[in-house]
Amino acid sequence: MKQTGSLFRRFLKVHFLFIFLPPMILIFFSAFFGGSGIPKKEINPLNLFYITVFLFGLIIVAFVILSWLFFLKLQRRLSHLQEVMSMTARNSAFPKPVSVQSDRMDEIDQLGSSFNWMMQQLEDSRNRAYEEELLRHRLIANLSHDLRTPLTILRGHVTRLNHESVSLEGQLSLTEMDHTITRVGVLMDDLLSYTLLTSGKYPFEPASTDIGRLVRASVAAWYPVFEEKEIQLDVDLPADETFYWEVDPKWMTRVLDNLFQNIIRHAAEGKYANIVVDAAKEQILVADRGPGMDNSSYERGVGMGLSTCDYMLNKMMLKANITSKDKGTRVAIGRA
Numbered sequence: 001m002k003q004t005g006s007l008f009r010r011f012l013k014v015h016f017l018f019i020f021l022p023p024m025i026l027i028f029f030s031a032f033f034g035g036s037g038i039p040k041k042e043i044n045p046l047n048l049f050y051i052t053v054f055l056f057g058l059i060i061v062a063f064v065i066l067s068w069l070f071f072l073k074l075q076r077r078l079s080h081l082q083e084v085m086s087m088t089a090r091n092s093a094f095p096k097p098v099s100v101q102s103d104r105m106d107e108i109d110q111l112g113s114s115f116n117w118m119m120q121q122l123e124d125s126r127n128r129a130y131e132e133e134l135l136r137h138r139l140i141a142n143l144s145h146d147l148r149t150p151l152t153i154l155r156g157h158v159t160r161l162n163h164e165s166v167s168l169e170g171q172l173s174l175t176e177m178d179h180t181i182t183r184v185g186v187l188m189d190d191l192l193s194y195t196l197l198t199s200g201k202y203p204f205e206p207a208s209t210d211i212g213r214l215v216r217a218s219v220a221a222w223y224p225v226f227e228e229k230e231i232q233l234d235v236d237l238p239a240d241e242t243f244y245w246e247v248d249p250k251w252m253t254r255v256l257d258n259l260f261q262n263i264i265r266h267a268a269e270g271k272y273a274n275i276v277v278d279a280a281k282e283q284i285l286v287a288d289r290g291p292g293m294d295n296s297s298y299e300r301g302v303g304m305g306l307s308t309c310d311y312m313l314n315k316m317m318l319k320a321n322i323t324s325k326d327k328g329t330r331v332a333i334g335r336a
Helices: 007-037 045-091 107-162 166-198 211-228 251-266 296-301 303-315
Strands: 207-210 231-236 244-249 272-278 285-289 320-325 328-335
Touching: 007 285, 045 107, 045 272, 107 166, 207 211, 211 231, 211 251, 211 272, 231 303, 244 251, 251 285, 251 320
Parallel strands: 231 272
Antiparallel strands: 207 244, 272 285, 285 328, 320 328
8 A cells, every 4th residue: 555644654743743843933033034133232142042031931932832733633533443442342343444545545544444444345255145144954864864765765765675585684784774864864954953053943942941840851751762772870859959050941952862862872882871950060971881982983973973062062151171082981071
């Protein structure tokens, strides 16, 4: 950007023109033209000294006043620019462009112009990112729906082959295919749910919620599933002790469903699940005795579900501390 003005040059120009130039002209005329009309005997050295001191003091006062006005204006311009930048940092919103004087652009105008250009670039980048995010969400949603048809066809062929006479190895292969199709379908559902969640399709409606009651209701709903898988339930849900969180009950239930579902899918071989509501610490504890999250089964199927849980918990100002070993996984949900 080409600089068409300079604060330093403007400062020197103003002070030279209005402070030093008039006294120099006055001295010049007094020396060459004014001395002939004044009798020498009327010239008093003391009066001349006072005049010189007065003139010098006048120059100093004018210098201070003009400097103060100049720097006051400079301070106001810098304060306005700083206020705009601070407002942007606090509100994470793009401000209106800073006004600049394009006819005589000095250093501060250059700074304001650079700030305007930077804000424009950031706004363009955010708009592009928003459009790309919408496109990605739309693509994932369409892909999730489109993949259901071939999965349904594959499941139909597997079901038909199950009625045919095949070898034992063929039966094992068909069973593994059926499990794989089910797992892919679940992963697609998790991916679609996460996409809809992050795009704001699932409304967030926080309310003061009795956590003890909510966990008891979720455990009661999942109890038949645990019983079918022969998983021993060790629950500690005191009816007389509870606590309240400002959360969305539907979102919180979805988080618990995901944790219980992970136990069924990936830790059922441990045949154990521990669910505790600790009212004193305001925590929800969910533990199992499965192979741990380093197990390949966990790595393939639990990632998207945990991402959805993390997003929901962060939105509700909560966090999940996960401790996973080869003898089990423990999840503690509490305030962030």
